[in-house]
Amino acid sequence: MSSAAPRTTGQDHLWSVDEHLEDILATVRPLEPIELQLLDAQGCVLVDDVTVPVSLPPFDNSSMDGYAVRVADVAGASEEFPAVLEVVGDVAAGQAELLQVGPGQAARIMTGAPLPPGAEAVVPVEWTDGGLGAGPVTGMRARSLAPEGAEGQVHVYRPAEARAHVRAKGSDVKAGDRALEAGTVLGPPQIALLAAIGRGTVRVRPRPRVVVMSTGSELVQPDEELRNGQIYDSNSFALTAAARDAGAIAYRVGAVADDAETLRSAIEDQLVRADLMVTTGGVSVGAYDVVKEALESVADEDEAGSGIDFRKLAMQPGKPQGFGSIGPDHTPLLALPGNPVSSYVSFEVFVRPAIRTLMGLDDVHRPRTTATLTADKALTSPKGRRQFLRGTYAEGTVTPVGGAGSHLVAALAHADALIVVPEDVETVEPGTAVEVVLLG
Template structure:
């Protein structure tokens, strides 16, 4: 029987980083940047106004007060995008809009609220120091600075930053395309009527969503009956579009564990018992070079297995560190028990108060009990030697997405 760490190491040793792609910016959302992006020019590229107001020489308005305002001639308007801006002599002012380039000679901007808003002349009732309401060239980003590092997940701020330095395309690691399929004669699609002995299929919906949460592109495949020929046909059909395939069901010791029957001895797919609860029966290998994860059919087992094994692998395929879910240390609110020799992942409710975390284990811990998983926000990770822990013990807790 394998340990969790041994099974994960086998997986990570066999998945490859996806080759990079050159994509337009909006097509790259959610991908991982494969190159560092630098600013070719300073940002902003020129001194500009931070306010709607008047560009002035600060010394000209140094004596301005409400009781004794300074009046200056207005020589024109400067708007954002103006390419004809030249210079401003002392004793003059120009109306200027937010983002408009500052004319040479001006060293301050007076907000329109400090003036009478005049067009030909303007009365200024407050003084301003040099540099007032001016955005200096390069104050956001100097030329040559890396603005988004390789390995960054590209969300809205990162895409905005890349566009701001003039890039329309980037080289990225694509989001892994993951096909998710459940097998079983007893499964029916949600919305269909149930006959005795049948259940609505839920695992593929749950795991397809988990793929998206892990940064992949999830494709849910229709449920496949427990017929070896149909299961084998499904695998060959999906290989053409998949960077990875995840199945649930048919991997244990039953007489109808058809996934195991079909894949045993095919490619490099092997099946193992792993020292964990839930999720002991596991399978993994490469089928025509595509990673195949065969997870147990019980819903909690499938979900825990995904977070422990598949999520790190999908991160590795994107060139990221194969990190587990974010983990915090928390204090148990109640006594818990764990089977000896197994790493136990218990559903729990994590809370934060007065500077520390506490966690309460769910009362229902059966691997088939999806209700307690749906109401949990954490998995309590208990080591192989943790047979019983009293309330007040510190435990490692994986925060669920």
């Protein structure tokens, strides 16, 4: 899950974004593979290549309801001069024993049924009289064939080329082909393919279990009454949703009051179901920042190698950060700042890559691109800090949304990108090319 605690340095050291992220990704390790039933493996990452044991489809079969015929017997057929064939029986989907279609014969065949020996093509029922001797089947009559088991003749009014309306054996995938590569995230289409080739279980890395906990005595839950000095807890909802969006199984813990013993107890209780813990709030230098106190007390009782390092990063928003591991299993913990935008940006920059690393993915980062800045005025950024501004991206351009304040939740709700302003840039003029992290 994780290795030893992260490196530490002097209290006044200002970490770069890249240094902090590198430390996280060097500490977090992919989860151990397990064998899961197909539906339980949804959203998980495949560990091994999967080879096709049997071709799909496994036999030549009909793509239409109709009649299996020999090409020569329907050559030149028309409505004026139909081919009249003897119906030798029915071929249904799943039928094991097949009829033999000889010269001048046809077999009623259902969609998905195996092409019987001797037949070379399938003529749709709409090209026939349906075995009823009443002209081409149209309208509602096109939806049904002659009564099951009825024998007799069928009139065919159009010719058919060889293999017409026949799905060839192996036309989807052939035995021995690689169905899925290791590293594939299993979604509904991939699970369908695994089931189609007969795989009931698959070896995957499980989805990480992420516990999200917000801290602060001022926080109350949505739908509760706000009293003077209180605010609603949005961070735990935002980060839990973000963790699920990243591929994790996420558990939200209600806001914990600013009491070190209460917080410590809550953290210890949650460790049993956590592959990664995320806290938000209480990591700056204020007098009431009890997260530090609680985490340090948890680490003091843990095995050697555990511990949380609280840092100052050269970024805006999100300067205060904490990272390390706690508990007997050295569970990784990321402590994020409490301002909503700081919290969310920190998640995207640091927590999401950690979750994707636990999943065993090679590419753990959001896609990035270059876009032209469209704005009414130049953007400003503090010297020496990497700034992440909210924006909307469209057709190679990006427009800032809201200001730089780390409390502007409404602006965040309308953003689908982060505009990245490097540490050595203090002003970005409209029309300038900027780096953009795509959130959608």
